[in-house]
Amino acid sequence: MIELQNVTKRYGNLVALENVSLQLEKGKIVGVLGANGSGKSTLLKLIAGLAFPTKGKVLVDGQEVTRNISQKVAYLSELDAYYHNFTARDMIHFYASQFIDFNKEKANEILDFMQLDPNKKLKTLSKGSRGRVKIALTLAREVPVLLMDEPLSGLDPMVRESIVKGLISFINLEKQIVIITTHEVSEIEFLLDEVILIRDGKVIERALVDQLRETNHQSVVDWLKKMYKGEGK
Numbered sequence: 001m002i003e004l005q006n007v008t009k010r011y012g013n014l015v016a017l018e019n020v021s022l023q024l025e026k027g028k029i030v031g032v033l034g035a036n037g038s039g040k041s042t043l044l045k046l047i048a049g050l051a052f053p054t055k056g057k058v059l060v061d062g063q064e065v066t067r068n069i070s071q072k073v074a075y076l077s078e079l080d081a082y083y084h085n086f087t088a089r090d091m092i093h094f095y096a097s098q099f100i101d102f103n104k105e106k107a108n109e110i111l112d113f114m115q116l117d118p119n120k121k122l123k124t125l126s127k128g129s130r131g132r133v134k135i136a137l138t139l140a141r142e143v144p145v146l147l148m149d150e151p152l153s154g155l156d157p158m159v160r161e162s163i164v165k166g167l168i169s170f171i172n173l174e175k176q177i178v179i180i181t182t183h184e185v186s187e188i189e190f191l192l193d194e195v196i197l198i199r200d201g202k203v204i205e206r207a208l209v210d211q212l213r214e215t216n217h218q219s220v221v222d223w224l225k226k227m228y229k230g231e232g233k
């Protein structure tokens, strides 16, 4: 359902992604891992139609990605870029006005689960609470593709744990694929079906998490450490 065909993305002279080919099917939670600047956010932006390949093609459900892909793709930005005088309730109304797939009841349910007061202005919330509002707004979109760029950044470990546990109940894996970039691998790994490792703009490895556990008896964190040490497969 998501396909990258020989995709290269340059920003001026800088090559952010180089000749990446990938196919990802729905029904999975996929973790995109890699060091700072390796190209993870760029990959998500290309799928979200927020950036376009310099070379190659990105397809969602067989259609080449354009800006209109936002009808099929929900994207949680790593930036904290909401209108700070809005409350979470205002944001829910705004999202509902922008996206026909937005489920207001679900958004309220998630805010409730996250113990957030929908009537507080975003500027009065802590960074962690604003992060949770972002997660709620993204998960409340009933679209086939959910992209979450560093959803746990800025959240303290206790909050992260409860959110990660709750995430799964708000995702419909019969209809959706979720792609998450994160540096918080150990906290999120039990959620993940598959991991993709990016280094210097290239996909250098891909693995099914169950297979790592069952066949290789290793966690994603162990696997990552090996990859970083250059021990390969």
Ligand SMILES: Nc1ncnc2c1ncn2[C@@H]1O[C@H](COP(=O)(O)OP(=O)(O)OP(=O)(O)O)[C@@H](O)[C@H]1O
Residues within 6 Å of the ligand: 011, 014, 015, 016, 034, 035, 036, 037, 038, 039, 040, 041, 042, 043
């Ligand atoms: N709009 C842009 N203009 C110029 N360079 C950019 C732009 N966006 C990203 N880059 C560069 O492209 C490279 C890949 O960036 P990207 O944000 O995709 O990495 P990342 O793996 O998500 O990093 P991080 O883990 O720090 O968020 C980096 O060198 C970054 O500086």
